[in-house]
Amino acid sequence: MSETPLLRVQGLTKRFGQRVACLDIDFELWPGEVLGIVGESGSGKTTLLRCIAGQLHVSVGEILFAAHDDIADLAAIGEGERRRRVGHDLGFVHQNPRDGLRLAVSAGANIAEPLMNAGMRHYGSLRRIAADWLARVEIDPTRIDDNPHHFSGGMQQRLQIARNLVTSPRLVLMDEPTGGLDVSVQARLLDLIRQLAADLGLAVLLVTHDLGVARLLAHRLMVMQEGRIVEAGLTDQVLDDPHEAYTQLLVSSVLQL
Amino acid sequence: MTPPLAIETRGLVKGFILHAQDHLRLPVLAGIDLQVAAGECLLLDGPSGAGKSTLMRTLYGNYRPDRGQILLRHDGAMVDLVSASPRLALELRRWTIGYISQFLHVIPRVPALEIVAQPLMALGTDPEAARMRAGILLERLALPQRLWPLPPATFSGGEQQRVNIARGLIARHPILLVDEPTAALDAENGARVMALLQEARMAGAAIVAICHDPLARQALATRHFNLPSRNIAA
Numbered sequence: 001m002s003e004t005p006l007l008r009v010q011g012l013t014k015r016f017g018q019r020v021a022c023l024d025i026d027f028e029l030w031p032g033e034v035l036g037i038v039g040e041s042g043s044g045k046t047t048l049l050r051c052i053a054g055q056l057h058v059s060v061g062e063i064l065f066a067a068h069d070d071i072a073d074l075a076a077i078g079e080g081e082r083r084r085r086v087g088h089d090l091g092f093v094h095q096n097p098r099d100g101l102r103l104a105v106s107a108g109a110n111i112a113e114p115l116m117n118a119g120m121r122h123y124g125s126l127r128r129i130a131a132d133w134l135a136r137v138e139i140d141p142t143r144i145d146d147n148p149h150h151f152s153g154g155m156q157q158r159l160q161i162a163r164n165l166v167t168s169p170r171l172v173l174m175d176e177p178t179g180g181l182d183v184s185v186q187a188r189l190l191d192l193i194r195q196l197a198a199d200l201g202l203a204v205l206l207v208t209h210d211l212g213v214a215r216l217l218a219h220r221l222m223v224m225q226e227g228r229i230v231e232a233g234l235t236d237q238v239l240d241d242p243h244e245a246y247t248q249l250l251v252s253s254v255l256q257l
Numbered sequence: 258m259t260p261p262l263a264i265e266t267r268g269l270v271k272g273f274i275l276h277a278q279d280h281l282r283l284p285v286l287a288g289i290d291l292q293v294a295a296g297e298c299l300l301l302d303g304p305s306g307a308g309k310s311t312l313m314r315t316l317y318g319n320y321r322p323d324r325g326q327i328l329l330r331h332d333g334a335m336v337d338l339v340s341a342s343p344r345l346a347l348e349l350r351r352w353t354i355g356y357i358s359q360f361l362h363v364i365p366r367v368p369a370l371e372i373v374a375q376p377l378m379a380l381g382t383d384p385e386a387a388r389m390r391a392g393i394l395l396e397r398l399a400l401p402q403r404l405w406p407l408p409p410a411t412f413s414g415g416e417q418q419r420v421n422i423a424r425g426l427i428a429r430h431p432i433l434l435v436d437e438p439t440a441a442l443d444a445e446n447g448a449r450v451m452a453l454l455q456e457a458r459m460a461g462a463a464i465v466a467i468c469h470d471p472l473a474r475q476a477l478a479t480r481h482f483n484l485p486s487r488n489i490a491a
Binding site for chain 2: 030033187188190191194198215216219220233234236237240241243244245248249252
């Protein structure tokens, strides 16, 4: 087992004016772990994810990310230094693939672009890697020159995942990655995410309001309510033996199949 | 030389609090002390509602006890599951303790062979080797080969249970918790499952089982542990 967590969040609080969106959040995430964050809309889970992604400034607290041989406090550094220190070690998969893709360029370019930003220039290599990744996310590589604008929602989501993983990040943040998809497409995507996370030893921080998705993907779970973590544990512990009143309510509200 | 202990519980207490029912308290396990050595199969006995399943799930860390210790032999030393970090608990489950539940809970769309091979791949075994071992187990459980590439969602109860048992045995955990392993099986398939569990035990696995089928009980048990019926009104 590796001896340092990839991510350690300590005392993270985020306020919007008077309103507290996240309060005193503490957790660790280790390489290869999928950590789910569940809770209702407005519980602060997406805000927490966006703080870690650097899309929002943290009011108080530390976000310690083990990048290369160094530990960077993402809450304390600016965007430029963040890019330099963290680089492509951190990916973000949006609920809506259109927020994470460039719809005006081809599928291949969507995958190659992060590599080009990282300095890779050889056209043949870029194209080969893009084709490989299309195949890995189960998109026909002959669609490499097609515009993702015309892809189905499930294909767009898989393309977004490829775009995020092509630079071999160590941590990927996912915000409701199966949110807008049909159930059959969801199942396929869940399996893909699980497989990629296991194969690549990725750490994933997964925000979802779907307890079924959490059960299938997450090793551990944190339950958020009104900006606080009210319960945490192994996924099956939290779902099968919930201790807190709120978690019991959440779990008992799910329709059983 | 007596075989080493694989499981030891000390003063295990577990109850439930139902917040939606005016914080109703349901005590279930009141101070369980049990020991299981390598190569033993301990059968949990007791009337329905005595807490057999609760004890099983608690031993796996699925239910969190209120008090007590669950010491498991892991990597040569006894480790307390109750106070283990989530990370250590996950490692214990990968390497040391397996749980064969009555029902299969897996991601839809994944082929049966992959479902069986996964726990072995999670230990770093080469995927091809893991699939090969999965095939051997499925063959011994007489699951027709034409089913291997299919997701088990549409399988019969007995077919699903055999997939589940193969998945539970493939990683050769030194501690196995087995809940009604033959419930959905006919006599012939039940015997196949018993043979595999017996082999695991002879190879040194410590097994804790819940089982109602009289034949299977006789074949499996080396010792019994009796859970007293409890007074629900407590």
